[in-house]
Amino acid sequence: MNKNQRTLLLWAVVSFLTSVITAQLVVPNPSYRRYPSCGLLSSNGNRKIYCHGGVIKTSQQDYEWDSTLMRLDIMDPNATASNTWENITRTAANSNIALEARERALSAVSFDGSSLFIYGGMSQTKLWNQTIIYTASDNSWSTPATDYTDADFGGTRQIYQGSAVNVNGKYYLYGGEETFSNQNVASYTDPYTNETFTNYFLTENGFNNSAIGYYEIVTYSETISGFDSWSKLRPLGNFQKGLIGSGHAAVFHPRTTTIFYFGGYVRDLINFNLTTASFSQVTTFNTSNMFWGTQTFTGSAVPIGRMGHTATLLPSNEDVLLYGGASGDVSKAMNDFCYVANLQNFTWTAQFASLTLPNANGATGARMGHSAVLDAITNRLYILFGFYDNGLGPQNTPLIALNVSNPSALSFLDFGQQPTRDPNSYNNGTIPEKTSSNSSNSATIGGAVGGAIGGVLVIGLIAFLLFRRRKSNDHNQKQAAQDAGEQEERLSVDWDAIEGGFVETNLPLNNNGKNMVPYNGTNSNSNIVLENSNLYSSANEFGYGEKPTIMDYNNNSKHEVSSQTATSITAVSPPLMNMNTANSPMTDSFRQSYPPDISRHEEPQPITYITKPDGA
Known part of the structure; x- marks a missing residue:
């Protein structure tokens, strides 16, 4: 092969690699995701939507958790029109902090709109970091100096399907349920209401769910460091004794300094019945005086009880x-x-x-x-x-x-x-114009795939022409002999330069009511009447694989799971499980804690990331 031929072949290979690298910028099948943590973050005048985690349905029965961090440039019309997300999982600083896949986490955007706060969620094993915070300005993850420790309820807890709201730099966490709860805590006496709850575990298979999430509000302050950044608020006013909300959507109303908790379901912690929460009687919490209450809503069409919804305060405020x-x-x-x-x-x-x-x-x-x-x-x-x-x-x-x-x-x-x-x-406000430099940063899936296919076709065409030319022209042999003495040129790809211009793809495998009785310190719950008297649909349990030792409740020490380090090349998805087996959580022998749109998992499936060749 002569020098010109090698040059052409080198050009073809580099073009092909470039097309493949371009393809790594987009997230495959992002639309199959459920229950991620998302927020709009602003940095240097750029507004982008960032999403982390979730669960992905891969077939009729199978689901996989995901730890992908991705963003959508809403200032680029092409990106929104094509729903093109950029995968920045591996380029974010301290990415090992967020490699634990989770979904149904409690999340909110910071007061200044620069960070996404994520707490708890459902996961395959107990999370090493309950609280993770992503900051867009420096593309980095961080954690607080410490996670919240509930001394009255077994130490560090993992709450899912509750809510988080940011109010002037302080996050208000409420409700939900607990996963990987401490089974040594057989009863819980609330220090504020003096209620004692027992028999609140939701499963019997070692999964260790608890019906009690954050019964009262727990806060985390952005401006206070150390353990003092966390606190639990004493319930005042019409606190709903013996009831806890889950699966709701929370909205902060600045004019009245009130958080509204819309929908979801309510669990009676005495008999553990589930009922959908009323949209005509909405639970409220005033952040100024710490009073709980109930706000009556009317209208010609009041929504019926539901969960899996969202609630958003519009620009009208x-x-x-x-x-x-x-x-x-x-x-x-x-x-x-x-x-x-x-x-x-x-x-x-x-x-x-x-x-x-x-x-x-x-x-x-x-x-x-x-x-x-x-x-x-x-x-x-x-x-x-x-x-x-x-x-x-x-x-x-x-x-x-x-x-x-x-x-x-x-x-x-x-x-x-x-x-x-x-x-x-x-x-x-005005709509900032999208600059050409920003526009060029987003590649569409169609362009990436088309580029890759085009690269393959170019290589095939060049190889075919070279072969024909060598067979049809006798002087090629002479030219080859003349070039034999030349120093052999080797294909060289600058991986360090390439790595600065693309994101490695982390394939996403992993996945008309009545008022509630106000709490007055003395009343019982014997006369509670809630909207929709029928019990909420029973739910499935996630199936979790074997748990590594992550939390020692005696000393709260934490141990990192080695397979989740930032430098690992292979990630393993959670195990998948056939729902038709005798041990399926759909059997009546299990007490179930959340809606049946998630099934269990079975054998681990490896995911291979693109990496440098040996010696590069």
Whole structure:
């Protein structure tokens, strides 16, 4: 092969590698994700949506946890139109902090909009770091000096399916349930209400779930370091004695300094019955005086009880948009998927009937297990991921967005059109123009795949032409002999330079009510009446593999799982399990703790990341 031929071949190989590297920038099948932690973060004038973790349905029965960190550049119309997410899992500093896959975590964006706070969640083994914080400005992960330790309830606890809200630099965590609970704590006496709870464990298979999440509010302060950054708040006012909320959506209302807890279900900690929470009697917590209460909502169409929904305070600061969710059949999203609650007159208005998806192609606006992220500058509410019918298997749920400039006249956006500012918008900000440099940072999936295929075709074509030329031209042998004495040129790829321009792909395998009785310090719960008297649908348990020793409750020491270090090249997905086996958690012998849209797992499946060749 002569020098020119080698040059052509080198060019073809480098082109092919470049196309492959470009393909690594996007997240494969991001739409199959459920229950991730998402938020809009701002850095240097750039606004991007960041999402971490979740669970991914890979087949009709199988689910896999995920630890991917990815972002969507909402200032790039091409990225939103193609739903193109950039995988930054391995480029984030201290990425080993966040390699533990989790879903249904408690999460919120920081007060200044620069960080995403993530606490607890469901996982395959007990989390090494209960609290992780991602900061966009320096693309890094961090943890507090210490996780919250509940001395009255077994030490460090892992809570899922509760809520987190940031109020002026302080996160308010409430509700949910506990996984990997300390089985040595057979009873719990609340230090504030003096109630004693027993028999609250939800399983008998070593999975160790507890019905009691954060019974009272636990706070974490961004501005205080050390253990003092955590505290538990004494319940005042009309605290709901013996009841705990889970699966709800929480919204902070600045004018009244009140957190509203919408929907979800309520567990009676005396007999452990589950009932859906009323949307006409909404639990509230005032962050100024620490008083609990109940706010009555009316309207011609009050939403029925549901979970798996989201609630978002709109730019008007007086309206909350309820989106999605499921009720009695928690495997299918409800068709009445959109309502607006006004916080001045406390009325509900149904909006779903007037909403039609543009270019739907059979897609529906119904969704559950999704995330909702507001961009107040453009008055867009992004609906991300989730699913609408668990019986259909993996679903490619498209990225959709609502124009929320007028809470009384919502509409779905067509991503084929450029964003424009509504003159009736409650927000007076302007829409920054997208620069060409930022636009070039996002590659579409179609372009990446097309580039890779194109690279293969180029190599094949060049190889074919070279072969024909060598066979048809006798002088090639002479030219080859003349070149034999030349120093052999070797293919050289600068991996250090390449690594600075792409992100390694971490394949995503892993996955009309009645008032509640107020707490007055003396009343019992014998006369509690909640909306929807039938018990909530029983739920499945996650199947977890063998647990490494992670937490010693005697000294709270922590041990890192070696397979989750930042330098590992192979990650192992959680085990998958056949739901039809005799040991399936769907059998009546198990007490179940959450909705049946997640199944168990079986054999580990390795995932191989792209890496340098030996000696490079």
